[in-house]
Amino acid sequence: MNRLRHRPALDVRVEIRGELPREDVEYARARSLALLADLGPDAHRARLRLARPGGRSVTRPAVAQASVELADVGRVRVELAAVTVREAVDLALGTLAGRAVRLREQGRIGLAAEHESSYRPQYASRPPAERRIVRRKSVPLAGRTPEQAVREMLALDYRFHLFSDVLTGQDSMVHRRPVDGGFRLVRAHSTVRLGGSGLPLTESPHPAPRLDLPEATRQLWFTCWPFVFHTDPGDGRGRVLYRRYDGHYGLITPVAEAR
Structure with a gap:
C-alpha cells in the first residue's frame, strides 16, 4: 500500500x-x-x-x-x-x-x-534637526570571505553587509558602488590585498574611520551618504550608522564578544 x-x-x-x-x-x-x-x-x-x-x-x-x-x-x-x-x-x-x-x-x-533597482524605496524628506536614531540593532557577525559576503548581500537585497572577515578576523563591510555597479570592501583596522575574485570587488585603501556616535552622525548628515561604517573609539568594533527610508537613522552594532 x-x-x-x-x-x-x-x-x-x-x-x-x-x-x-x-x-x-x-x-x-x-x-x-x-x-x-x-x-x-x-x-x-x-x-x-x-x-x-x-x-x-x-x-x-x-x-x-x-x-x-x-x-x-x-x-x-x-x-x-x-x-x-x-x-x-x-x-x-x-x-x-x-x-x-x-x-x-x-x-x-x-x-x-x-545593480540598484529603480524601484528601491525612496528616502522621505525630513529636516536634519528632526532626525533621530530610532532603531538600534545588535547582531552576531557571521564569518565570511569578502566574496561570500557580497553574494549574501545580494541574496538579501541589502545596500551594505556587515560581517567578520575570515581572512583577517576583522569586523568588515561590503557595499554596493552605484556609480559602476561594483562592490567595495572596507575593514575596521587595516587593509590587505585580495586574491582573485569572480566579482567586481575592490578594497578601500583606508580602514574604517574611528568615530564616536555624534561624529558619525555629523558625517552622515554632511555627506548625504546612505550609511557610515566606522569603528567605536571605546571598544574598537565596527558599526554602521545608516539612513532609514522614513528619514531617521538606524545603528547596527556587533554583539559583544564574551570575555
Whole structure:
C-alpha cells in the first residue's frame, strides 16, 4: 500500500505597518501562498511586510519587503516600492521568485541583482534637526570571505553587509558602488590585498574611520551618504550608522564578544 506524502501547511506571514485596506492584505497573502506553491517543497516559509506611511514626500509610497526560506540555499529577500500596495506586492514577489529560482538552479542571483533597482524605496524628506536614531540593532557577525559576503548581500537585497572577515578576523563591510555597479570592501583596522575574485570587488585603501556616535552622525548628515561604517573609539568594533527610508537613522552594532 502506498502512503501519500503530504506537504505541511504553507507557512505565510503578512505583516502590516500603517493602515491598509483589508482587501489589499488578503491579496498579498494569496499572492504569497501562490509563490510558495510555485517554488515547490523546498520553500519553507514566506514573509511579506507591507507599509504605506502617511505624509511621506515620495512618489512611490507603498513598500513591500518579501522573503522566502529555501532548503540548501537559505533566506532570499527583496524590498521594493511602487505607487499602490498591490503593485508593490506584485513587483516584490515577482522579483523574489526570479531570484529564488536562479539561486536554487545556478547558485547565484544573476547580474540584474548586482545593480540598484529603480524601484528601491525612496528616502522621505525630513529636516536634519528632526532626525533621530530610532532603531538600534545588535547582531552576531557571521564569518565570511569578502566574496561570500557580497553574494549574501545580494541574496538579501541589502545596500551594505556587515560581517567578520575570515581572512583577517576583522569586523568588515561590503557595499554596493552605484556609480559602476561594483562592490567595495572596507575593514575596521587595516587593509590587505585580495586574491582573485569572480566579482567586481575592490578594497578601500583606508580602514574604517574611528568615530564616536555624534561624529558619525555629523558625517552622515554632511555627506548625504546612505550609511557610515566606522569603528567605536571605546571598544574598537565596527558599526554602521545608516539612513532609514522614513528619514531617521538606524545603528547596527556587533554583539559583544564574551570575555
